Amino acid sequence: MKDASFIPGRLLIDLLADPRKVAGVSLRDWDRLVPLARWVRLLGRLRAGAIDTGVYPDLDGHVRNILDSSWTVAQDQNALMAWEVSRVRDALRGMDVPIVLLKGAAYMLSGLPPARGRFASDLDIMVPIDRITEVEARMTEKGYSTFVHDPYDDHYYRRWMHELPPMVHRRRTTVIDVHHTILPRTTRINLDPRKLFERAVDIPGQGVKRLCDEDLILHSAAHLFCEGEFDLAIRDLCDMNDLFAHFADQKGFGGALLARAQELDLLGPLFYAQRYTHHFFATRHDTPAPQPSAWCVKLMDSLVHRAAIPARPNESTSARRLAAWGLFMRGHFIKMPLPLLAMHLTVKSWLRFTHFVQRLFEKKPQDA
Amino acid sequence: MKVGELTITELGQRLAFGGVDLHVGPIIVRLKTRIASLVENFATLYADYPIDTRTGLADIRVTIDRPKSLRRYLWPLSVFKLEGRQCFEPFALSKAFAMFEWGLNWSVMNDVHWMLNIHSAVVERNGFCAILPAPPGSGKSTLCAALVNRGWRLFSDEMALIQPIDGRIRPMPRPINLKNNAIELMRSYAPDAVFGPLFEYTQKGAVRHMRPPIDSVERMHETALPSWVIFPRYEKDSPPKLTHYSKAQTLIRLAQNAFNYSILRKVGFDTLATLMDRCDCYEFVYSNLDDAVETFNNLKPTEAAGAVSP
Known part of the structure; x- marks a missing residue:
């Protein structure tokens, strides 16, 4: 029967670290694993791992069917995303503005390892801040519009965030985030986005760019360790781990990464990226980033070791929730100066409260 | 083992605790519920279906229960959850089985893509x-x-x-799933067939399952x-x-x-x-x-x- 000490999150991490192990997972364990892997969008990734290591044909047919379903959806989303990239490129044609793809879209169109079986949700692109008004106007003219209609949320994006409110084309479904840098405007980290554009590289044949190799990792690290969204932490760590492994063959990459982290004021996030890919996936790093103060690291360890182990909301322990909340607060603290943060959280709670009150008095739902 | 081999009490217990893994053609559906009317309708309409005891891996995990919110005391409702997530507006409690059937179609449509x-x-x-x-x-x-x-x-x-x-x-x-006029037509055309209860006034009019x-x-x-x-x-x-x-x-x-x-x-x-x-x-x-x-x-x-x- 059910084994109380069995933690699906730990099994998932084990399998990501060593995909050959998927061949040994029992059907009962798959039963707990599948909903979790789906939740953190890593089911397609498990299939990719099984294919790469050659164990896929040994899997139970029932498991293969489930993995195949997930893979099919991921492939379709990737194709939709590639199409959307071409639409955005055409929409901005003639403006002479560099379009830098971020995260999933960049991995996919550059054929980088994290793209295998990855569920790309939104299309993230980055354009220079001095052109962003023009870009938004052109995209609106070409049929894109935002679906953020709450005035406070709109204000929040434009005034404090690193992106416009998300947009979507009126005839398609892919959500597009147009960034002008990789961290919120209000962050304590002193990062000049012009440096990102300077070293961005062309993606061959696509008419768009991606961040340079070092910046790919640094962006992922900054995103995870400076924004505080830890729900998909394991996916982000997995992405970074793939990138570390992929670039490790390049001579001098470790040193260049370190220098670049220094230049972009991202040594902290790089340190944690190295530390936790080592912790969860046993990845070795030859050129470690300098360690922040010992008590900081200790505190981070105690939070990340709990919060990064994936769990669905109903399987999450209170220790994990508390750790995730701590990281969320830490992220917000880095994201915004304290007074601004206090104001933002007050406004958000107030809006949530009024929304809640409204819902209480909502009329009975349509009897179906 | 078939659903029909269990007494209604046993079936209700299983559906409430842990759920029942049902073979439905190529997939296994796990249903959990504490709603008595759903247990009863399920027992009638799925009587001949085999319950899985060996595989342990479900393709689709459905929970149908009464909502936790305060509204439950005013209107008896049932909520369909796929893998813990609510997918539709709640249904009237008495129509839980109709919701199970539609919800299951919807789940297969959403999650099963190897065919x-x-x-x-x-x-x-x-x-x-x-x-x-x-x-x-x-x-x-x-x-x-x-x-x-x-x-x-x-x-x-x-x-x-x-x-x-x-x-x-x-x-x-x-x-x-028979609708409106087809219900009486089929009752006379196949008088020996077993029918579920009549659900009136659904989105698709009257519905009755055969x-x-x-x-x-x-x-x-x-x-x-x-x-x-x-x-x-x-x-x-x-x-x-x-x-x-x-x-x-x-x-x-x-x-x-x-x-x-x-x-x-x-x-x-x-x-x-x-x-x-x-x-x-x-x-x-x-x-x-x-x-x-x-x-x-x-x-x-x-x-x-x-x-x-x-």
Whole structure:
């Protein structure tokens, strides 16, 4: 029967670290694993791992069917995303503005390892801040519009965030985030986005760019360790781990990464990226980033070791929730100066409260 | 073990604690619920279905329960959750079973993509399948119900599941969803069939489920090749008219009626193209069910579907 000490999150991490192990997972364990892997969008990734290591044909047919379903959806989303990239490129044609793809879209169109079986949700692109008004106007003219209609949320994006409110084309479904840098405007980290554009590289044949190799990792690290969204932490760590492994063959990459982290004021996030890919996936790093103060690291360890182990909301322990909340607060603290943060959280709670009150008095739902 | 071998109390206990893993054709559905009416309807309509005790891996995990919010004290409601996530507005508590049926269709449509899934009824006889795609209201379910009460095997009244690898169809027999006038019609046409309760005033009008024939349920793992695609249309007082229909048009209409044709991309197209090579395609207008069944009984399977020519 059910084994109380069995933690699906730990099994998932084990399998990501060593995909050959998927061949040994029992059907009962798959039963707990599948909903979790789906939740953190890593089911397609498990299939990719099984294919790469050659164990896929040994899997139970029932498991293969489930993995195949997930893979099919991921492939379709990737194709939709590639199409959307071409639409955005055409929409901005003639403006002479560099379009830098971020995260999933960049991995996919550059054929980088994290793209295998990855569920790309939104299309993230980055354009220079001095052109962003023009870009938004052109995209609106070409049929894109935002679906953020709450005035406070709109204000929040434009005034404090690193992106416009998300947009979507009126005839398609892919959500597009147009960034002008990789961290919120209000962050304590002193990062000049012009440096990102300077070293961005062309993606061959696509008419768009991606961040340079070092910046790919640094962006992922900054995103995870400076924004505080830890729900998909394991996916982000997995992405970074793939990138570390992929670039490790390049001579001098470790040193260049370190220098670049220094230049972009991202040594902290790089340190944690190295530390936790080592912790969860046993990845070795030859050129470690300098360690922040010992008590900081200790505190981070105690939070990340709990919060990064994936769990669905109903399987999450209170220790994990508390750790995730701590990281969320830490992220917000880095994201915004304290007074601004206090104001933002007050406004958000107030809006949530009024929304809640409204819902209480909502009329009975349509009897179906 | 079959659902019907459990007493209603045992079944209720299992559904409340841990859930019941049900074999429904190629997939395993785990249902958890504490709603008494749902347990009762489930026991009636799924009596012949095997409960899985060996696999332990479910494809679809459904929980249907009363909502936790304060509203529950004012209006008795039931909430459908797929893998812990609420997917629809709540239903009236008494209609929980109808919601289970629709929700299960929706879940298969959303999560099962290793087969091409076309919105259509499928029935089989002598090893050959007829696919009956049609928009709601065309009498697809009624015709399907009539056929399975006259010797055809039920694959599904709602979805054709085609394996891309060999083009064979997987049965997914489920209770047949009859609506409005079809309910009384079927009660007199198949007086021995078992029916669930009548759910009035749903989004689709009155709904009543008919238990599938036991033979269809027991043979739920037996696949078959498709031989005919037939677009049925009920027309008052019309004599049965079966007319050949263009394969190119059929392919397009099937693609439009498929739930995951676009997600499967090239695989979806290839699967449909192979299907078209195997099948004869028709439009069929009818008014009388006996005539319709006779027309179907006279269909000749195609050689491409494996029929041996005389």
